[in-house]
Amino acid sequence: MKSKALAVHRVSPLGRLVSILLAASLMIVLMTVSAVRAQDVVSPADRSSIQNIISSQMEAFKRDDGGTAFSFASPSIQTMFGSADIFMEMVKNGYPQVYRPNSAAFIGMESNSGRIMQKVLITGPNGDTVMALYFMEQQPDGTWRIDGVQLVKPPGGLV
Numbered sequence: 001m002k003s004k005a006l007a008v009h010r011v012s013p014l015g016r017l018v019s020i021l022l023a024a025s026l027m028i029v030l031m032t033v034s035a036v037r038a039q040d041v042v043s044p045a046d047r048s049s050i051q052n053i054i055s056s057q058m059e060a061f062k063r064d065d066g067g068t069a070f071s072f073a074s075p076s077i078q079t080m081f082g083s084a085d086i087f088m089e090m091v092k093n094g095y096p097q098v099y100r101p102n103s104a105a106f107i108g109m110e111s112n113s114g115r116i117m118q119k120v121l122i123t124g125p126n127g128d129t130v131m132a133l134y135f136m137e138q139q140p141d142g143t144w145r146i147d148g149v150q151l152v153k154p155p156g157g158l159v
Contacts (some may be wrong), residue, residue, distance in 0.1 A: 021090050050109070050144050051118065053072050054118060061091060067084045070087045096126075097124030102125060103152065104122045107119050107120065111142035118134040119131060133150045134149050
């Protein structure tokens with residue numbers, strides 16, 4: 001009986017590097033394709049509704065109307081905080097620009113893996129400007145709720 005030798009192919013370090021770079025390039029292309037502009041996914045009526053929800057919550061914060069502000073949060077956020085008072089305290093201490101905005105401008109909307117993100121450029125009470133990324137969640141009845149906010153440094157050309 002003849003035994004068959006298995007051929008062993010060694011990959012050079014350069015070949016390994018090329019493979020890694022190709023895989024990384026493919027991942028970047030796929031991630032870019034999946035981050036679609038929300039204008040291509042969200043209807044004008046939904047876009048308007050999302051922006052109205054965010055604006056209405058900011059107005060409620062300005063009036064210290066915790067019940068109304070809390071009503072715009074998604075069910076999971078409401079469950080996480082449990083009450084409007086705890087929610088308001090968190091926003092007041094952790095998100096001063098959102099709690100007391102001097103100005104806010106909607107500057108773009110994206111959809112990534114079906115999740116809608118509204119970008120809002122906010123100038124806070126001390127004149128500091130941040131980009132607020134509002135993650136939105138559509139409810140079974142078709143309405144929208146805020147499912148989280150992340151504050152990031154705005155891109156250089158926007159301030």
